[in-house]
Amino acid sequence: MEEPVFDYENYSYYLEYGDFDDIGRQGYVQKETLHIISVVIYSISFVLGIIGNGLVIWLTTCKRKLTVNTIWLLNLAVADLVFVLFLPVSIDYVLRDFHWDFGVVMCKLNSFVSVMNMYSSVLFLTVLSLDRYVSLVHLDWSQRHRTVRRAWAVCLIVWVFAVALSIPTFIFRDTIELHNKVVCFNNFEREEGHVAAMHRHIAIVAIRTTVGFLLPFSAITVTSVLLAVRVYSSTIVRLSSFSKTVSAIILAFFLCWAPFHVFSLMEISMYISPQLGDVLRVGFPLVTSLAFFNSCVNPLLYVLIGQKVRRLLKRSFLELTKKSLRELSQSVSATQSISVPANAPAAESIELSIV
Known part of the structure; x- marks a missing residue:
């Protein structure tokens, strides 16, 4: 069986079977450091993503009447929440030194969800x-x-x-056993060989970069510039707190995902300039972790910038605290009302306890 092409998207194949054998102990120390950084960022993203996006979904569905604005934020939070639910699989993969133990279906599904999160997030933004x-x-x-x-x-x-844009990831993602390890990677070769694999790889990266970054970035930039011109030239149009929150969310997305797309373009340039391998090996784990971290950033921005969200959170927690204290008070009152004197007959005690 021919060995698969390098997969820098998950960087597992390259880290395990790249040039670390040639660079000695320093290379292995570097690899372990990247593993630790990835696990830490994934863990933080998982905890904050579950709590933050869960709160956003709860507030938008239970505490407020759905408006057009809250519908966009709700769907964005759902996309991020679905993604962070799969992060423990990636954490386990790194902790096992990139040994995939979940089967080929989960390999496909895990990558499919991450790519779908990228597309849905940028499209909703x-x-x-x-x-x-x-x-x-x-x-x-x-x-x-x-x-x-x-x-x-x-x-x-x-x-x-x-x-639809994420389906190719589900198709080409595959597992293979190499050197007593199962690796989850992009199997672009199939039966057609290296040339076809190169063409597929370039096409997928080109589509992902164009549709998932360049076109949305252009549309957002144009509308933001036009809006800024209109705001500064008008005494009527003013930016609301929600509009400022949207600006922060958009900026955070592109700061988190731009390095990933840059490294993706560098990845396909490996077919022409293989000397970029060391840069990719060091940088790709970090930019991937940064991209994944974006899924927990949005709820933090809602709280830090959105005044209405802060007020709603404060009011919700106050209501929840009052409700808990009220229920506790009622429980204590009920307990006191059915308490029995020490000299009461046994039969009366039994009757009261049944009631």
Whole structure:
């Protein structure tokens, strides 16, 4: 069986069977350091992602009437939550020194979810940016056509598009046993050989970079510039707290994901310039961890920047505390009401306990 092409996306094959044998102890120390950093960032992303995105979903569905704005944030939180639920699998993979112990289906599903999260997040951020521009600049049009029902329709289109773009990951992701380890990697070769694998690899990275980064970045940049010009030249249009939150979310996404896409382009340049291998080996684990960390950043930004979210959280926790104290008080009162004097007959005690 021919060995698969290098897979820098998960960097497992290269770390295990790359140049570490040639660079000695320093290389292995470097590898262990990258493993530790990855596990720490994945663990932080998992804990904060579960708590933060769970709170966002709870607040938007239970504590507030759904509006167009909250629908975008709800779907963004769902995408991030689904992704962080799979992070323990990646943590286990790193801790086992990149030995995949979950089977080929989970290998495909885990990578599929991560890519789908990337596409859905950037598409929802693009929709958020476009919607913000329309609702602030074209107020009359947005009041007539910007409805909750249409927002849900747009969300459905985004999810279908994100799933469709992620299908190649599910198709090409595979497992193989090498040197007594099972590796989860992108098997672009199939039966056609290295040339076909190279073409598939370049095509997938090109689509991912264009649709998942360049086009959304261009759309968001254009609308943000137009909105900024309109705000500074108008005494009517003013940025709300929500609009500032959206700006922070968009900035955080591109700061987290831009290095990953840069390294992806460097990855396919390996076919021409193999000397980039050392840079990729050192950098790809870090930029991948940074990209994954984005899934827990958004809820933090909601709390830090969004005044309404802070007020809603404060009010919700106060209500929850009051409810807990009220139930505790009722429980104590009920216990006191059925307490029995020490000299009461045994039969009366039994009757009271049954009641």
